[in-house]
Amino acid sequence: MKRYTLITGASTGIGRHLAVDFAASGDNLVLVARSGGKLEELAVELRSRHGVEVLVCQQDLGRPDAPSKVLDFCAGAGLEIDRLVNCAGFSVAGDFANMPEGELYQMAMVNMVSLAAMTRLFLPGMVSRRRGAVVNIASLAAFQGVPGMAYYSGTKAFVVRLTEGLTSELRGTGVRIFAVCPGFIDTDGFYDRAGHDRSRIVTPISSPSVVVRAVRRGLDSGEIAVMPTLFDRLMVFTQRLMPRRLVVMLAGFFAGAEEKKRS
Numbered sequence: 001m002k003r004y005t006l007i008t009g010a011s012t013g014i015g016r017h018l019a020v021d022f023a024a025s026g027d028n029l030v031l032v033a034r035s036g037g038k039l040e041e042l043a044v045e046l047r048s049r050h051g052v053e054v055l056v057c058q059q060d061l062g063r064p065d066a067p068s069k070v071l072d073f074c075a076g077a078g079l080e081i082d083r084l085v086n087c088a089g090f091s092v093a094g095d096f097a098n099m100p101e102g103e104l105y106q107m108a109m110v111n112m113v114s115l116a117a118m119t120r121l122f123l124p125g126m127v128s129r130r131r132g133a134v135v136n137i138a139s140l141a142a143f144q145g146v147p148g149m150a151y152y153s154g155t156k157a158f159v160v161r162l163t164e165g166l167t168s169e170l171r172g173t174g175v176r177i178f179a180v181c182p183g184f185i186d187t188d189g190f191y192d193r194a195g196h197d198r199s200r201i202v203t204p205i206s207s208p209s210v211v212v213r214a215v216r217r218g219l220d221s222g223e224i225a226v227m228p229t230l231f232d233r234l235m236v237f238t239q240r241l242m243p244r245r246l247v248v249m250l251a252g253f254f255a256g257a258e259e260k261k262r263s
C-alpha cells in the first residue's frame, strides 16, 4: 500500500502552502476541499514538479456525510493515510447577535464536527499500523474569546482542547497529534470569506510560510500546541499575567473584527 498525507482545505491559503511543502518533501497527497478545479490544477502542478502522486477528493466538509465519503475514497483507492492535516476552516467577522443562523451551523460543521470526524475515522488505521500524525490547524484565537470573532474563537478552543486530550490517549501508540495556533496570516480567502476588513487588524499579519514551519516543528517535537511566531508565544504567555477582561478587550482591539458601536 502507498502512504499518503491527506490535507483538508488544500485549495487555497495555508492548506495549499502545506500541500506544496509536503509534495516538495516527496509525500504523496490526497487533497480535499469544495473547489475541485483549484485542487486539480494544484495536483497537476505538484505531480509534474515533484513526481509525487496526488489525488483529489472534492467534498463539502459542511455536510455531515463528507468525512465518511473521504474515508471511502481513500479505502477505494487502496491508500494508507499516514498524516492527516485538518486545515479547512473559516471565520465570520462581526457581532455574534447579527451572525446569520446558517453560518452558525456551517462553521460548527467545518471547524469542529468534520475535523473531529476526520480524526476519528483516520486514527484507527494509524494506530493499528503504529505510525502516523494528525495536525489540527487551530488559531491564536483559541486562547481567549475574541470580540467580533467570538464564535470562531470558540470553535478553535474546541480544536485545541480535543487535541490536548487526544495526546494523552495516543501516548505509546506511535501516532502523534498536535495543534498549530497561528495569529493572523496573509491569505486573502480567509478575510474575504469572513467579511473581515484586514486594514483594521492591529497585530502583524504573517506569511503562510510561518505556519508551514510550525507544522514541521510540530512533527519533529512533542509540543501539543505549536505557536508559529515569537509574537504568538508572547501573546499567549503575557495573557497569564493580565486580568481576563483586559485580555479579551485587547484581543478585540488587535483583531479589529468587532462592529463599530453606534453612539
Ligand SMILES: NC(=O)c1ccc[n+]([C@@H]2O[C@H](COP(=O)([O-])OP(=O)(O)OC[C@H]3O[C@@H](n4cnc5c(N)ncnc54)[C@H](OP(=O)(O)O)[C@@H]3O)[C@@H](O)[C@H]2O)c1
Binding pocket: 008, 009, 010, 011, 012, 013, 014, 015, 032, 033, 034, 035, 036, 059, 060, 061, 062, 063, 087, 088, 089, 090, 091, 110, 137, 138, 139, 140, 181, 182, 183, 184, 185, 186, 187, 188, 189, 190, 191, 193
Ligand atoms: N488566515 C488566518 O489569519 C488564519 C489564522 C489562524 C488560523 N487560520 C486557520 O487556518 C485554516 C486555513 O485558513 P486560510 O487562511 O488558509 O483560509 P482560506 O485561504 O480561506 O482557506 C480555507 C480552506 O478551507 C476550505 N474550506 C472552507 N470551507 C470548506 C468546506 N465547507 N468544505 C471543504 N473545505 C472547505 C477552503 O476550500 P474551498 O473553499 O475550496 O472549499 C480552503 O481550501 C483555517 O482553519 C483557519 O481557521 C487562519
